[in-house]
Amino acid sequence: MVEVGQSSESGFRLPYSRLVRNGALREEDSFQRQATNFGGSGSRNTSPLGRIGSRNTSPSRQKVIKTKPRGLDEETVATFNKAVQPDVQMEDNIWAMLPEDLLNEILARxxxxxxxxxxSVCRRWNSILQDNSFLKFHSQVPSHGPCLLTFWRNPQTPQCSVFSLPLKQWFxxxxxxxxxxxxxxxxxSGGLLCFSGVDGLTFKTLVCNPLTQSWRILPSMHYNxxxxxxxxxxxxxxxxxxxxxxDIYGDKSLPTEVxxxxxxxxxxxxxxPAVNLCxxxxxxxxxxxxxxxxxPLGLMMYRLDTGQWEHxxxxxxxxxxxxxxxxxxxKRLFLVGRIGLYSNLQSMKIWELDHxxxxxxxxxxxxxxxxxxxLRLSAERFECFGQDNLICFTSWTQGKSLLYDVDKKAWSWIAGCAFQSYNSQVCFYEPRFDASVC
Structure with a gap:
């Protein structure tokens, strides 16, 4: 939706209040007040721009459109001084001579x-996932953006779907x-998934890359x-x-294995050390x-570099x-939890650890x-997980997902993301072709 300022006999006003839901930006609000005072009652506009039928050619006359950041539902305002150029028709003979390195860099994005x-375009592109040059460029480009991965079995067949927040689409x-x-x-983590389970009497672990369909079973641990x-x-x-x-049941004290x-x-x-885990x-x-x-009350910390535990x-x-x-x-560590003894006084808070x-x-x-x-009920179950400085809340009963951006301090519903299976396991996922299980 494009909105522009309108010229009038008593000056011009920008209908900026229609662009922002909760107030206006400080700089634009100041500009609007100046424009309003300039064209208010009791003032005389002697500029040719104030005449009826004249055209306002001031640089302040800008097109304003609404845009949405990748993966979030909150609206922001972007202004442009120049009109957006139409798409240019691509010439087949020019693109056919595109250098291979440049083509890989484009496809990597x-x-x-x-x-x-x-x-399916051609044989060359069909084997692009095995091209080391493409994988090199792919490893250097920024991440696609946050995705939510859901995994479940229906009834024995494993099912996996990924919801892309930037594209707002399921895959x-x-x-x-x-x-x-x-x-x-x-x-x-880093484009890889880790699974575990019991095969007969043996506890096993598996790591895979869902995009490349590559996977491997890890060797058995010292303690089964x-x-x-x-x-x-x-x-x-x-x-x-x-x-x-x-031990997952807390019955035995076992050495930490890496x-x-x-x-x-x-x-x-x-x-x-012997502790009572929450x-x-x-x-x-x-x-x-x-x-x-x-x-003891608090946290247990394991240092990967030294292999030591600390309370x-x-x-x-x-x-x-x-x-x-x-x-x-x-180093940022967050604690997310529900507080309040009574249902009508409950709320959800986020804390950060001051080290x-x-x-x-x-x-x-x-x-x-x-x-x-x-959470409509006081005892309703919810899940919470994070990636970088994004925190996701999911409710299986309501089938909703809520996202909180710690840096922007913004709450937003994840539009189009509804979980139907109550036994789904969910986590953040970063799709990457260059993630190797070897």
């Missing part, structure tokens, strides 16, 4: 899900290669026991690690793994009903209208 549609990914024992989705796992990918080193912490893809083996490290949710940021504990006495906020640890960028004072500092509270729409 195409959304990964669209590459599969382009593979189905075939998972026929996945063994039947791979039941639990451990998580995602179901463990809490988390995967970390190092894109610069083109490697990944899987960390196995305590799998290194470069060494293709598990190594034993310090056993986590939940199995973990967060990894800045080469450190964090878990919530009730006794952090960070007390949880009062009246916290259920909390989730969410890793942000660099210096070892204290949780509140940084945001979910607006009441979002909280009531997401």
């Amino acid at each position: 195409v959304p990964p899900f669209m590459i599969f549609r382009l593979r 189905r990914i075939p998972f026929t290669f996945l063994p039947l024992w791979a039941f639990w989705l451990v998580g995602s 026991q179901q463990r809490q796992l988390i995967m970390v990918v190092d894109r610069m080193d083109r490697s990944f690690k899987v960390i196995a912490t305590s 799998y290194d893809s470069k060494l293709n083996k598990w190594s034993l490290h310090q056993t986590m 939940s199995s949710k973990m967060a990894f940021c800045d080469s450190r793994l964090y878990l919530e504990t009730l006794s 952090i006495p960070a007390k949880f906020p009062r009246s916290l009903l259920d909390g989730y640890l969410v890793a942000g960028t660099q 210096t004072k070892i204290l949780w500092v509140e940084i945001s509270r979910m607006p009441p209208r979002y909280f009531r729409a997401l």
Whole structure:
């Protein structure tokens, strides 16, 4: 929708209040007040621009359109001094002589899900996923943007769908290669997925790239026991690690095991001290793994570089009903939880850990209208997970997803993203062709 200023006998006014829902930008608002005072009652416009039928050629006369940032539903305002040029008809003979390096660089910027549609153009493009030159350019371009990956079995066949927030579209990914024992989705990192499960009496772990359909089963751990796992990918080193912490049932104290893809083996490290864990949710940021504990109260931190555990006495906020640890960028660690003993007084808050004072500092509270729409019942179950500085809330009962951008301090519904299966496992996912399981 394009709106422009209109000329009149008493000057001109920009109908800017129609462009922004909640107030106006400071700079534009100041400009509007100046224009209003200039053409108000009691003033005389002697400029030829103020005459009836004249045309306003002032540089301030701009076209204003609404745009939406990638993956978010909140509207922003963009102004342009020049009209948008129409698309130019492409000449086949010119594009046929395009250098191969330049062509690979262009294709590397195409959304990964669209590459599969382009593979039917010619034989060259059909084998582009095996082209090292294309993969090199693809590894250097920015990420496609945040995606939500859902995994479930229906009833035994594994199903996987990815919702692209930038494209606002679902994409189905075939998972026929996945063994039947791979039941639990451990998580995602750097374009790879990690699954675990029990095959007979053996606990197994698998890592795969859904886009390239490449996968591998990791060697057996030293202790054949179901463990809490988390995967970390190092894109610069083109490697990944899987960390196995305590026994999933908490019955045994087992040494921490770390799998290194470069060494293709598990190594034993310090056993986590005896603690009473709050939940199995973990967060990894800045080469450190964090878990919530009730006794002793606070966090348990595992340093990947030294292989040692450490207790952090960070007390949880009062009246916290259920909390989730969410890793942000660099050293930022968030705590997301519902507070309030009574249903009519409950709310959702987000805290950030102050590493210096070892204290949780509140940084945001979910607006009441979002909280009531997401969780209509006091005991309703929800999930929370994050990537970078984005935090996603999902409610299986309502089938809704809510996104919070920590940097922009913006809440928004994820339009078109509704989860139908109650047993779906969801995580953030970064689609990448260059993510290797080797």
